[in-house]
Amino acid sequence: MRLNYRIFVLCCSLALLLLASAGFTETLTPISYAYDGVGKGATPANFPDTGGKELTDGAMPATTAFADAAWVGFLADTRDLNDAHPQVTFDFGKRVTPTQLTIVYLHSTTQASGSITAPEEMRVSVSDDGKSFAAPVTYTTFSSEPGDEIRTATFDLNSAKLSGQYFRLDFRNASQWTFLTEVSFATGATTGAKPAAVQPEYKPTATPPATTPAATAGQLVPVGYAYDGTGPGATPTTFLDAGGTELLDGKLPLSTAFPDGAWVGFRDTTKDATQPHPQVTFDFGKRVTPTQVKIVYLHSSTQAGGSITAPDEVRIATSDDGKTFSAPVTCTNFSADEGDEIRTAVIDLNDAKLGGQYYRLDFRNTSEWTFLTEVSFFTGTKPGTTVAAPAATTGPRRIAFLGDSITAGVGVSDPLHRYSTLVTKALTTADAKVEEINMGISGQALCGQGANYAADVLQRQPDAVVIAWGVNDEYWGYSVTQFAAAYEQLIIALRQAKPALPIVATTLVADYRFADCERWLGPANVAIQEIAARYGCQLADIHRTIDHQRATYYKDTIHPNDAGAQVMADTIVKAFAVPALSKTNMRFTFDQGDEVRFMRYVFHVTRTDDNPHWTEIQRLDQEGMVISSELPLSVRTAPLYNAKKYRIEMTDAKGTLISSTEVTPAYGGILNFTITPSTPVQAVTVSIQAL
Numbered sequence: 001m002r003l004n005y006r007i008f009v010l011c012c013s014l015a016l017l018l019l020a021s022a023g024f025t026e027t028l029t030p031i032s033y034a035y036d037g038v039g040k041g042a043t044p045a046n047f048p049d050t051g052g053k054e055l056t057d058g059a060m061p062a063t064t065a066f067a068d069a070a071w072v073g074f075l076a077d078t079r080d081l082n083d084a085h086p087q088v089t090f091d092f093g094k095r096v097t098p099t100q101l102t103i104v105y106l107h108s109t110t111q112a113s114g115s116i117t118a119p120e121e122m123r124v125s126v127s128d129d130g131k132s133f134a135a136p137v138t139y140t141t142f143s144s145e146p147g148d149e150i151r152t153a154t155f156d157l158n159s160a161k162l163s164g165q166y167f168r169l170d171f172r173n174a175s176q177w178t179f180l181t182e183v184s185f186a187t188g189a190t191t192g193a194k195p196a197a198v199q200p201e202y203k204p205t206a207t208p209p210a211t212t213p214a215a216t217a218g219q220l221v222p223v224g225y226a227y228d229g230t231g232p233g234a235t236p237t238t239f240l241d242a243g244g245t246e247l248l249d250g251k252l253p254l255s256t257a258f259p260d261g262a263w264v265g266f267r268d269t270t271k272d273a274t275q276p277h278p279q280v281t282f283d284f285g286k287r288v289t290p291t292q293v294k295i296v297y298l299h300s301s302t303q304a305g306g307s308i309t310a311p312d313e314v315r316i317a318t319s320d321d322g323k324t325f326s327a328p329v330t331c332t333n334f335s336a337d338e339g340d341e342i343r344t345a346v347i348d349l350n351d352a353k354l355g356g357q358y359y360r361l362d363f364r365n366t367s368e369w370t371f372l373t374e375v376s377f378f379t380g381t382k383p384g385t386t387v388a389a390p391a392a393t394t395g396p397r398r399i400a401f402l403g404d405s406i407t408a409g410v411g412v413s414d415p416l417h418r419y420s421t422l423v424t425k426a427l428t429t430a431d432a433k434v435e436e437i438n439m440g441i442s443g444q445a446l447c448g449q450g451a452n453y454a455a456d457v458l459q460r461q462p463d464a465v466v467i468a469w470g471v472n473d474e475y476w477g478y479s480v481t482q483f484a485a486a487y488e489q490l491i492i493a494l495r496q497a498k499p500a501l502p503i504v505a506t507t508l509v510a511d512y513r514f515a516d517c518e519r520w521l522g523p524a525n526v527a528i529q530e531i532a533a534r535y536g537c538q539l540a541d542i543h544r545t546i547d548h549q550r551a552t553y554y555k556d557t558i559h560p561n562d563a564g565a566q567v568m569a570d571t572i573v574k575a576f577a578v579p580a581l582s583k584t585n586m587r588f589t590f591d592q593g594d595e596v597r598f599m600r601y602v603f604h605v606t607r608t609d610d611n612p613h614w615t616e617i618q619r620l621d622q623e624g625m626v627i628s629s630e631l632p633l634s635v636r637t638a639p640l641y642n643a644k645k646y647r648i649e650m651t652d653a654k655g656t657l658i659s660s661t662e663v664t665p666a667y668g669g670i671l672n673f674t675i676t677p678s679t680p681v682q683a684v685t686v687s688i689q690a691l
Contacts, residue, residue, distance in 0.1 A: 026186060026187050026188050027184060027185070027186050028092065028096050028098050028185040028186060028187055029056065029092075029185075030056065030090040030091055030092050030093075030167075030185070031091055031092065031093040032052065032090075032091050033052065033055065033056070033088055033089060033090040033091065033183075034052070034088070034089055034091075035049070035086070035087065035088055048072070049072045050069070054070060054072050054181065055072060055088065055180060055181070055182060055183045056182070056183065056184070058182065059181075060104070060150065060181060060182065060251070060252045061106075061150060061181055062250060064106060064108060064111075064148045064149060064150055065111070066106060066108065066111055066116055066177075066179055070181050071106060071179045071180070071181055072179065072180050072181065073177060073178070073179045074086040074171070074173075074177070074178045074179075074180075075177060086170070086171045086178060087168055087169065087170045087171075088168070088169050088171075088183070089130070089166055089167070089168040089169075090166065090167045090168075090169070090183070090185070091130065091165065091166055092165055092166075092167070092185075093165065094165060095128065095163060095164060095165050096163070096164070096165070096185070096187070097161070097162070097163040097187065098157055098162070098167075098185040098186060098187050099156070099157050099158050099186065099187050099188060100154060100155065100156060100157060100185070100186040100187070100188075101124070101154070101155045101157055101183075101184075101185055101186075102152060102153070102154045102155075102182070102183070102184045102185075102186070102256065102257075103119075103122070103142075103152070103153045103154075103155075103169075103180065103182075103183055104150065104151070104152050104180065104181045104182040104183075104342075105118060105119065105142070105150075105151055105152075105153065105178070105179060105180050105181070106149075106150060106151070106179035106180075106181070107142075107143065107144065107145075107147065107148075107149055107151050108147075108148045108149075109146045109147060109148060109485070109488065109489045109492055110148050110492055110493075110496060111148070115177050115450075115451025115452070116177040116178075116179055117144060117173065117177070117178075118142035118143055118144045118151065118153075118173075119142050119171045119172060119173045119178055120140065120142070120144075120172050120173050121138050121139065121140045121142075121171075121172045122138070122139045122140075122142075122155075122169055122170065122171055122172070123136035123137070123138050123139075123169075123170040123172065124136055124137050124138075124139065124157075124160070124162060124167065124168070124169055124170075125137070125167075125168045125170070126162050126163060126164030126166065126167055126168070127164050127165070127166040127168070128164050128165050128166070129165075129166075130165070130166045133166075133168055134162075134164070136168075136170060137160045137162065139153075139155050141153060141155070141339065143337070143339055143341055144481075144482070144485055145335060145337060145481075145485070146485055146488050146489070146492075147344065147346075148344075148346075149342075149343065149344040150181070150252060150342060150344075151341050151342060151343070152256045152340070152341050152342040153339075153340070153341065154256045154257075154302075154340040156302070167185070169183065177451065186257075218378045218379050218380040219376060219377065219378050220284060220288050220290050220377040220378065220379055221248070221284075221377075222248065222282040222283055222284050222285075222359075222377070223283055223284065223285040224244070224282075224283050225244065225247060225248070225280055225281060225282040225283065225375075226244070226280070226281055226283075227241070227278070227279065227280055240264070241264045246262060246264050246373065247264060247280065247372060247373070247374060247375045248374070248375070248376075249374075250374065251373075251374075252296065252342065252373055252374065253298075253342060253373055256298060256300060256303075256340045256341060256342060257303070258298060258300070258303055258304065258308055258369075258371055262373050263298060263371045263372070263373055264371065264372050264373065265369060265370070265371045266278035266363065266365075266369070266370045266371075266372075267368060267369055277362060277363055277364050277365070278362070278363045278365075278370060279360055279361065279362045279363070280360070280361050280363075280375070281322070281358055281359065281360045281361075282358065282359045282360075282361070282375070282377070283322065283357065283358055284357055284358075284359070284377075285357065286357060287320060287355060287356060287357050288355070288356070288357070288377070288379070289353075289354065289355040289379065290349055290354070290359075290377040290378060290379050291348070291349050291350050291378065291379050291380060292346060292347065292348055292349055292377070292378040292379075293316070293346075293347045293349060293359075293361075293375065293376070293377050293378075294344060294345070294346050294347075294374070294375070294376045294377075294378070295314065295334075295344070295345045295347070295361075295372065295374070295375050296342060296343070296344050296372070296373045296374040296375075297310060297311065297334065297342075297343055297344075297345065297370070297371060297372050297373070298341075298342060298343070298371035298372075298373070299334075299335065299336065299337075299339065299340075299341055299343050300340045300341075301338045301339055301340060302340055303340065304369060307368040307369050308368075308369040308370075308371055309336060309365065309369070309370075310334035310335055310336045310343065310345075310365075311334050311363045311364060311365045311370050312332070312334070312364050312365050312366055312668065313330050313331060313332045313334075313363075313364045313639070313668065314330075314331050314334075314347075314361050314362065314363050314364070315328035315329070315330050315331075315361075315362040315364065316328055316329050316331060316347075316349075316352070316354065316359060316360070316361055316362075317329075317359075317360045317362070318354045318355060318356030318358065318359055318360070319356050319357070319358040319360070320356050320357050320358070321357075321358075322357070322358045325358075325360055326354075326356070328360075328362060329349075329352045329354065330639070330642065330669070331345075331347045332600075332639055332668075333345055333346075333347060342373070359377070361375065366667075396427065396434060396462075396463050396464030396502060396576070397432060397433075397434055397435060397463055398434075398435045398437060398460075398461060398462045398463050398464070399420075399423065399424060399427075399434060399435070399436060399437060399462060399463075399464045399465070399466060400437040400439055400457055400460055400462035400464070400465045400466070401419075401420035401423075401436065401437065401438050401439060401440065401465075401466045401468065402439050402440075402457065402465060402466065402467050402468065402469060402490075403439075403440050403441075403466075403467070403468035403469050404440060404441060404442060404443065404444055404445070404468075404469065404471065404472045405440065405441075405442035405443060405472075405559065406419075406440070406468060406471070406509070406558070406559055406560065407419070407420060407438065407439070407440030407468050408438065408440030408441065408442050409421075409438075409440065410442060410555075410559050411554075411555035411556065411558075411559025411560055411561055411564070411565070412555070412559075412560070412561065412562050412565050413561075413562055417562045417565055417566075418438070418565055419560070419565040419566075419568040419569040419572065420436050420438045420440070420466070420569075421436055421438075422565060422566060422568075422569035423436075423466070423569045423572050423573055424436040426569060426570075426573045427573060427576065437460050437462055439456075439457065439460070440468075443472065444472060445469070445472040445473040445475070445476045445478060445483075446469035446470065446472075446473055446483065446486045446487060446490070447473050447476070447478040447482050447483060447486045448476065449486075453490065454489075454490055454493035454494055454497070455493075457494065458494065458497050458498070462501075463501070463502075464501065464502040464503070464504070464576070465494060465501060465502070465503045465504070466503075466504045466506065466540075466572055467487070467490070467491075467503065467504070467505050467506060468506045468508075468542075469487065470483065470487075470508040470521075470524055470528070471508050471509065471511050471521075471558060473486075473524075474511060474517055474520040474521065474524070475511075475513065480520060480523045480524050480527060483524055483527070484524070484527040484528075484531065487505075487527070487528065487531055488531050488535070491503060491505075491531060491535045491537065492535070495535060502538060502576070502580075503535070503537040503538065504537065504538045504539070504540050504572055504575045504576065505528050505529075505531065505532040505537045505538070505539055505540070506528075506539075506540040506541075506542050506568070506571075506572065507525040507528055507529065507539075507540070507541050507542050507543035507544065507589075508521050508524060508525055508528070508542070508543055509542060509543060509546050509558070509560060509564070509568075510543065510546065510548050510550070510612075511557070511558055512550060512554070512557040512558065513557045513558055518592055518612075519592070521543070521592070522590060522591070522592025522593045522596075523592075523593065523596075525543050525590065526588065526590055526593075526596055526597070526598055529541075529581075529587075529588035529589075529598070530588070530598055530599055532580075532581045533581040533582060533583065533585075533586045533588075533599065534583070534599075536580045536581065536582050537580055537581060538575040538576060538578065538579075538580050538581070539575060539581050539587075540568075540571045540572045540574070540575040541571065541589055542567070542568050542571050542572075543589075543591075544589050544614070544616075545567050545568075545570075545571045546560070546564060546567055546568070547612075548612055552564075553567060583599075584621060586599060586617075586619075586620040586621065587616075587617060587618040587619065587620065588616075588617055588620075589614060589615065589616045589617070590603075590614075590615055591612035591613060591614045591615070592612065593605065594607055596615075598617070598620075599620070599638060600638035600639070601620070601635065601636065601637055601638050602635070602636040603615065603617075603633060603634075603635055603636075604633070604634040604635075604636075605629075605631050605632070605633055606631055606632040606633070607631060613630040613631045614628075614629075614630055615627070615628070615629040615630070615631070615633060616628045616629075618683075622640050622641075622688070623687065623688055623689075624648075624685065624686040624687045624688045625685075625686050626683050626684070626685050626686070627675050627683065627684050627686060628681055628682065628683045628684070629675055629677050629681065630677055630681050631677060632674065632675070632676055632677060633674065633675040633677075634672065634673070634674045634675075635672065635673055635674070635675065635686075636670060636671075636672050637670055637671045637672070637688075638670075639668040639669040639670050640669055641665045641669040641670070641671050641688070641690075642665070642669045643665070643690035643691065644664065644665075644691075645662055645663070645664055645690070645691040646662070646663055646664075646665065646671060646688055646689060646690055646691060647660060647661070647662055647663075647688075647689045647691055648660070648661050648663055648671065648673050648686060648687070648688055649661075649686070649687045649689070650675075650684050650685065650686055650687075651684070651685045651687070652678075652682055652683075652684060652685075653682045653683050658684065661673070662691065671688065673686070
């Protein structure tokens with residue numbers, strides 16, 4: 001046993017030498033720092049920095065809850081990015097030239113009505129005397145993807161060549177709240193380094209952790225775990241799990257640098273998904289039925305030549321004896337977007353209905369390296385679980401209409417003709433009057449609404465909500481990603497407060513203010529429909545029903561006239577009468593773009609001009625779909641098909657067989673097929689059956 005320990009220490013030392021020789025970073029520690037910004041929100045308010053050390057003490061928050069004492073929170077009362085915002089100045093006591101800056105921050109789409117977000121930008125300036133600062137360098141690569149996560153942004157300072165005794169970080173955030181926990185500077189190489197292939201002796205252990213962190217509400221804590229896969233990369237090699245406790249100890253890495261001791265690294269030398277890959281088996285000591293598993297992992301676009309990535313998938317299998325395991329359930333919701341971040345995947349296990357004493361997680365990654373730091377299991381509803389809205393037992397009585405000038409009624413001849421008034425009139429009966437709550441704000445965008453927007457809506461006490469935001473988000477220059485995130489945050493906030501609240505999402509009318517508006521509206525409308533499906537909303541596909549008929553339905557370049565408002569109202573009234581979209585009731589339409597992505601399906605359209613051409617997808621699920629398309633279409637399915645072979649049959653509207661083909665899924669369970677349109681256009685039913 002002592003010999004093995006010496007071998008372990010020797011090999012770890014060799015690994016560290018190799019890492020150092022490869023040019024890894026050296027931390028630069030400031031002697032102090034101060035919050036010296038001016039203006040509202042320039043210093044921590046309700047969530048102060050105890051003793052002026054929390055940004056450099058290496059202590060990470062235990063959870064994403066913003067009330068955790070390790071968070072330093074700034075309240076920005078101004079929405080103008082040019083006004084004074086939180087500033088922190090670090091004093092190194094001497095002139096330094098860091099090459100890397102790492103910020104650990106909180107991004108939450110569920111807390112505080114979605115007002116706690118990643119900074120929109122950070123401006124870094126330097127000084128030798130602490131008084132006169134150089135012109136700032138602006139960095140914007142913070143991740144604002146939806147989720148509740150402790151995230152890390154690592155910035156390469158090499159090209160900026162910043163040098164000085166004082167480094168001022170000026171954070172700009174128009175979403176009101178910025179929460180930070182760690183800021184670290186380093187010097188040395190920042191990119192291109194490859195993990196050393198040193199492999200010290202390692203024996204996996206299933207002994208209980210020496211110190212098990214206290215479980216949060218609903219958390220299921222294993223008594224131990226073991227790395228029991230076989231084959232190359234099946235157990236940690238160079239980047240070991242010290243004592244078999246690192247995946248459960250609640251300690252997150254201080255940075256995205258993969259040599260950080262809190263990371264457990266697996267090296268996959270095979271690209272074949274059928275071969276053995278890293279496996280971790282958790283023993284709970286008794287039979288349990290978790291409803292959620294949370295995995296914290298590293299994704300890096302810059303380190304090790306881009307070979308450290310999010311897992312492609314994890315396959316979860318269960319057992320009561322630790323020997324015979326059930327068929328695995330495959331989960332693929334890991335984020336592979338560009339960036340250097342500590343990321344969290346929250347996997348909903350409700351539909352899988354898994355149960356057992358042992359849970360085996362089999363990670364598949366074709367990018368070579370997988371780095372994990374925490375795996376936790378929960379029972380009950382946790383943040384991140386999608387809650388579908390139950391069908392309303394009675395019609396709405398108070399409807400809040402959210403949107404811009406179209407909702408406010410610009411374009412119609414009289415307020416009585418605006419679509420919201422027409423909807424409430426149509427839904428009013430002799431027995432029950434429906435009250436209209438019109439919250440339209442002319443000239444505004446959803447992305448520009450305040451942190452309390454959802455609370456303001458709920459304060460009006462609606463029992464149904466219609467969302468018609470979007471066209472001004474394009475006008476004011478917000479990206480589709482920003483708009484979709486704001487849209488999703490709004491729905492999450494409404495759902496959390498009132499889980500049964502009916503929400504009608506409306507697609508956007510065509511915009512003729514600029515020639516390129518449709519390039520934005522196409523993917524935005526697809527995003528609205530996907531969010532509606534994921535969060536159980538009714539869909540009013542106004543873009544489809546208005547259908548670019550400008551001469552008939554428009555007052556000007558953007559506002560519907562009386563006739564257009566009537567079409568909008570009719571579409572919304574019909575939406576209230578049909579079941580909400582869901583993962584088992586998916587449908588959507590599009591008329592723009594050569595490539596359209598929806599719920600991980602990819603649709604490629606062969607276009608010969610820039611004119612709108614409609615494609616409509618109905619009854620989309622694992623068994624197939626119904627497609628009506630004016631143009632040739634190729635389909636790449638979501639990764640759902642794990643049998644060896646499938647038969648894809650296509651039939652026309654009369655049930656006549658068009659084609660029948662046997663296909664073998666591509667890697668990951670993906671199928672491909674094409675649709676050739678007919679004249680006139682008719683629906684084609686695609687049936688997918690395992691052989």
